[in-house]
Amino acid sequence: MIASAHSADKKVYEISRMSNEVKELRSAFVDGRSKLMRLKMESTIVKKVKEKGLEISTTPPRKIKIKAQE
């Protein structure tokens, strides 16, 4: 009885520690995600490649679609 109560208590500590860890990881994930979102935005990319002399194309890409003969 006493032993199992103690082991339950131990689990509670473990759970609270781990849920904190989950929060931290989640925070890290959103942090990374925000950074990525800002980096992959077209306006950021345009700014970055401008130094290399690249610009947005004024003509759209061409796609060649081949119809199967059968």
Next chain:
Amino acid sequence: MATTETNILNRLYFVAGCMFVFALAVVFKLCTIQFIDGDKYRAMAQKRSIKPFDIPANRGNVYSADGSLLATSIPKYNIAIDAVTSSDKNFKKYIKPLCDSLAVFTGKSSGSIEQKIKKARNTKDQYLLLLKNLSYSEFIRVRNFPLFELGSIRGGFVYDQITKREHPMGGIAERSIGYERIDENGYATRVGIDGAFGKDYLRGENGRRLKQRIGKGEWKPIRDANEIEPKNGLDIYTTIDVNIQDIAHHSLLGQLEKYEAEHGCVVVMDVKTGEIKAISNLGRNKSGTYYERLNYAVGESHEPGSTFKVMAMMAALEDKVIDTSTVVDTKNGRKMFYGRPINDSGAGHGKISAAKALEVSSNIGLATIIDDNYKNNPEKFLKRLRAWRLDKTLGVSIIGEGKPVIPKPGDKIWSRNALPSMAYGYNMQLTPLQTLAFYNAIANDGQLIKPRFLRAVKEFDREEEVFDKEVLVNKICSDNTLAKIKDILKNIVIRGTGERLYSETFSMAGKTGTARTDYANYEEWRKDRKYVSSFAGYFPAENPKYSCIVVIHKPSTKVGYYGADVSGPVFKRIAQKIYTDTPLIDEMQSVDYKNPEVVQDFEKFNSVSNTYKTIMPDLIGMPAMDAIAFLENMEVDVNVKLNGSGIIKSQSIAKNIKLKSNQTIVLEAS
């Protein structure tokens, strides 16, 4: 003797009696505690060691159409220092490097931080807040600063974790994505999508669980299951397209900065479905930088100016009181209407067709058309506007939609001048979103759709609710009128007021607008002219995909104020972006043509390589390239030496001879 004995006995009885009464009193008290006040005390005991805990439900996320996160709840950290707990030795040793690190982190001076902490130590302050709202990575960085890395007891590092609503896109579309905040008095502020759908979907329901106190300030759940299970909020998928939003935001920002305007907004809507693809609202703060200040597109009704001429013209066309070729006299740029002049910019256009009047955005032209044909029956004109629902709000989900103002006879702002004024978008009010919805109806073959922000509500991957388009008016006018107005809108960009926006590579159609604002005191206005520059339209001109409105308030007149110059470029940039993002598709018939010669060669090669695996084949007449590939792929390793190139003429080993490992074969080619 005997009397003495009785005396003692009597005394004994007395003492025993007293003790008995005392014991009775104890039993009585015990019983009262146990049975009479028992419930009260038991409740008290429970209160101290057992407590119901709220289990907060996770608020749902807000996603863009492609699944990028727009709003989510994440933990943030506040960092404080317990200035008392660290030992003198540690404090002395680390205080300087700690303050230096904090100074680098915050940009404040190291000295002032040090002073603050030292003061806290002197006044025995155990909680001095240093940093607020840190992200996790920042939190980790600060945790590793000198002194703090010693932990909470030796270093005095104190932190709280709080849950905050975060927008990973940053300031972009912040106002439209929005938030929900409930203060201590229960008063809720609901902004944007997050605010509008908070109650129904995002919020979820808190659960409850009874817990018993155990050591270390922790509480242990009493039962296995929660008394009330928390229900997490649902995720909502908006219609926002991150790429278009990004372009819309940055091109609007660029124009606002260039023209030093007060505020502006841009909205992009999908023609067929009414989905809002992008919505950006930027206002200037005191220091002159722009941020998502208010939801102008949804909430601000203002005099639309020339963009309304399209509605006026359409009413006249639909009522068949004019045709596009009807001639109107716009005089020399100034005409009196009931004692009040109406002016055109420039020197006037003389006698022009009604279509031309709209192309060059002649105020006199439109005022004349409407006044001539409706002055005896303004109700007929107003009835049109009401049928197009221009007098009603759209009923969009975002809270705080601005109310349109369309005056009618009898209203305070109604006069004989009201009708000609309305013809060119004055003496009435619309929100940018309402104007856009109308232009969208033109692009959508006359079907007026309600702009919407939500695509679906999901719980993980399971769709709880899917939203479809909502038709407000099935057909606003005849196809004939639509074709005429579409033609004019296209021509405005080709040769009218939108001429400067014309591009050879992609087509767009729309109407410019340059309206005066804050002109109540005309003398005041003349000194500091304030305009609202707008552009509303759709693209491509044929088979429109998106409609868009750009409204910029109070650009600096020193730089420019015409709708085509101020707002038009934002529209053009978005149109261009969508054009360059959509691949042109060339369809072709299959080129899978079989050359009989090639087929024959291939068959020959294949059969040779399948038969000759360890025996020398006849390579003469074979191209050198094939011959080498062939020999190298044999099951024995041979060295091949090739002289010349072209077709093999001779081989050093005759055919059908078994090859040995590492044998050298010399091939002669011409």
